Amino acid sequence: MGLIVQKYGGTSVANLERIKNVAKRVLDTQKAGNQVVVVVSAMAGETDRLIGLALEISKLPELREYDALISSGEQVSSALLALAINSLGGKAHSLLAHQVPIWAEGGFKDARIKKIETKNIRRLLNQGYIVVVAGFQAIDEEGNIHTLGRGGSDTTAVALAAALKADLCEIYTDVDGVYTTDPNICPSARKIERISYEEIMEMASLGAKVLHIRSVELANRYGVKLVVRSSFNNLPGTIVERGDKEMEQITVSGVAYDKNECKITISRVPDRPGVAAQIFKPLSEENIVVDMIVQNVSEQGYTDLTFTVRKEDMNRAKKIAQQVAKKLRAGEVKIDPNISKVSIVGLGMRTASGIASKMFETLAKAGINIQMISTSEIKISCVIEDKYTELAVRELHSAFGLEKKPKKAKAKRKKK
């Protein structure tokens, strides 16, 4: 009964059979009385194929051409979906970024959406069309195509929902929703019915599989109600929206893990002001994202400094750390790629106490040594040896009772 933006990921449009299935879903949504805008990703594998071509032809592809190349996958899928809808008797109209237009800001390959003009889409919706928008792309004033980074079609969908003041933004993917943890390593993982933007952002390592983090930030900023659902069944999915009292009754919402980081330690760093900047500035200048930072006092006047970076940045980060260590006359640089980060996430942690100690206790009981700890308002992360990842996730999931539906919250709700 309103305006719904639906986004279908690459697996949902992986072949013609699935595209036809999507066309049926879209038409059903329209028949239920809604205006529908659909955002599509490229057919599964297509973007990777195009990136492969670019890298084969040029080790360092010029980004403007790279974007022109890899954005073609969404042109194909959006036209095919429009054809599929039309062949089922519907009225669909595909739009590329320059036809909407969707304006980009920032460079190529990882641009942001600056503005979406809604006039063309509104006109088409009012004429009864289903509007199919190619995801992942935007244009600048010269008409150059910019892409929005991997998973950027989610961002297209949320930005469209915000610009059109849509009632709902449905993100269709190949999983049923957001789970309390990875069901592949923890069979008692449970689908979450409702989760807050903040929580899903902190659960990046889980969330990234179903939602592009930047799109969640955008949804948070504009209050776009998201639903993460599967396009292969009719299960209700997970609602992502602003946190409320009810959600905060649940202290821990999920257990996340990340095996893609590595640990770098610089020993015997002189303990004086400005040293941290000397280490982390050259890293940020090289676009290396540092996640956790821990500083331990080891002996008088010296400290050991440990931090984590993405595994793909390991060699570059090591080189920089060694240069800085030499300059600071610090000790050796040690690299450990065999780590993983396990986190518990929950809005309720803001007010609850004892959560951290319960986490540490749980890991200790399982014989897992904690190498680093980092906390935020709604997340506690521990770095452990990576071979214990699955064990840690299962023990924490069980310790915080995540396999059970949050009954307390419902009970408390009735009291209100």
Added chain:
Amino acid sequence: MGLIVQKYGGTSVANLERIKNVAKRVLDTQKAGNQVVVVVSAMAGETDRLIGLALEISKLPELREYDALISSGEQVSSALLALAINSLGGKAHSLLAHQVPIWAEGGFKDARIKKIETKNIRRLLNQGYIVVVAGFQAIDEEGNIHTLGRGGSDTTAVALAAALKADLCEIYTDVDGVYTTDPNICPSARKIERISYEEIMEMASLGAKVLHIRSVELANRYGVKLVVRSSFNNLPGTIVERGDKEMEQITVSGVAYDKNECKITISRVPDRPGVAAQIFKPLSEENIVVDMIVQNVSEQGYTDLTFTVRKEDMNRAKKIAQQVAKKLRAGEVKIDPNISKVSIVGLGMRTASGIASKMFETLAKAGINIQMISTSEIKISCVIEDKYTELAVRELHSAFGLEKKPKKAKAKRKKK
């Protein structure tokens, strides 16, 4: 030196190796002191693959979406070629139709180019860029993508050459140039050095393999000098330009054949005014192109009417002919798909005499019966039984001495 437009067909950009080869050629052309605009087709097979997807999803695909779909192939190849040029140290910039812009007129799938704005291209050329334009596509005022019909990239190239007043338009393909006839059936076929627009248009059945006929019409109208060359070697190719005195010394330039037509005869058609219109109007209303028409008087007051259409239109044409025959109370409708059309083409035929009789005599000597004859100023076509096609082509090629370089013309030129 000048401004050169180069067009590379699908086989010339069929894979990354070939795209790199094209990049080298383009750079060499620039290094020789030229400004270069390159037009590319989709990688060989890609357009057919996309058409296949469209037809699989929809028996009658909506043409707007169809065009959005199939134009994506040129987006891929133009970006890849730009990347290849850049990776070799050159400066290239790819442009899609909406970035040039190239404006379309007419419907989808088979649009014409209405206008090309040259400001962006000129600016890039003056900045030292090689400009790579996606062929086959144009846009209308709403930003919808229109394609230009099969082989439309040739038209893009010629239209760009005309708009930019280029010195030369080079059409790169997988053959060395235009031959006096098909070398596959006549080993003595010879590559033509220079040929006129008119001749190559009449040699459609040969020319179509190397040049899109519409692009030749356009080149003729704007006086764009074309060169048809292979991208796989450095042979000089065939120059296509306005006919001149020298060309007219050669009476017959080539022998063409077409096996794609069929013959339809309506017997005992009442011989009264308006009958022809009653037959051919419904055919044209169904977009069936009628090629040759011959009317024979058979008996008093009645005539036999024979015409040829493309084999793909045979069944539809037969149905219409039967309906009309019934209405006119004519006799039966006979269909013969086993025919072929053999033609001799030459600017010099305008003034020379005895050419037609020499053609008929040559066919008669070879024991080939002529079923239909049609003549134009620079072409004589005969319909024969299709099994004699190769024989007829070889006999005519030899009878008119096409295996020999036209020496007379050169001799006369010296006299001038």
